[in-house]
Amino acid sequence: MTIRTQEEIVTRVWALRANRQDILGFREEVLVEALDLDHARQVITPRHPVEWAQRVDHETYAREYLEFAIGKILDHRGNSASRSVDKLSELAWLLGRDDIVAAMDHAGYPMYGAPKVRAFADGFGWPFLDCDDGLALARMADGQQCDPQGCERGCAD
Incomplete structure (x- = not known):
């Protein structure tokens, strides 16, 4: 199975935040784990701290x-x-x-x-x-x- 591109995932994280569709962060957790470190840095901010560990499978x-x-x-x-x-x-x-x-x-x-x-x-x-x-x-x-x-x-x- 092919996963979404890194850019698509980053865009989705920002959209979830903008629309307040993931108040508790469960969806975001799944997405951030799919990002490489460079892309994870784009969404992990002091206001949105997320523990990052990349999942590959x-x-x-x-x-x-x-x-x-x-x-x-x-x-x-x-x-x-x-x-x-x-x-x-x-x-x-x-x-x-x-x-x-x-x-x-x-x-x-x-x-x-x-x-x-x-x-x-x-x-x-x-x-x-x-x-x-x-x-x-x-x-x-x-x-x-x-x-x-x-x-x-x-x-x-």
Whole structure:
């Protein structure tokens, strides 16, 4: 997979900041890790300090982060699941998959973002339901609570 150019990534970081679309910096974190040192210096400022460590294998990171995101959905972790959706969306953009970004944007956010994460996995053709709790995950991705008998962990219709 080919990632976006260094210049495209820098432009995206500045756009996220200008539009205040990434207040907590989760998307920016993904992007800055894709920059070489010279380009990272263009976006790391005293007002926007970011720890920098260049990542080179974004596809492997995306696959691993998908598994992490699924875990957060199944654990009913609202804030962590939301952060995971943001990061996966940015990874899709970084990997040049605007179609996946659009599919994620179009998917709803019920059940801890499960429909959005499913759109990410499906777009790449990666497994989504290959976990021990695949039935619950499938239900959540369809916007239903994890257990048809009722959920004691927090999800609701």
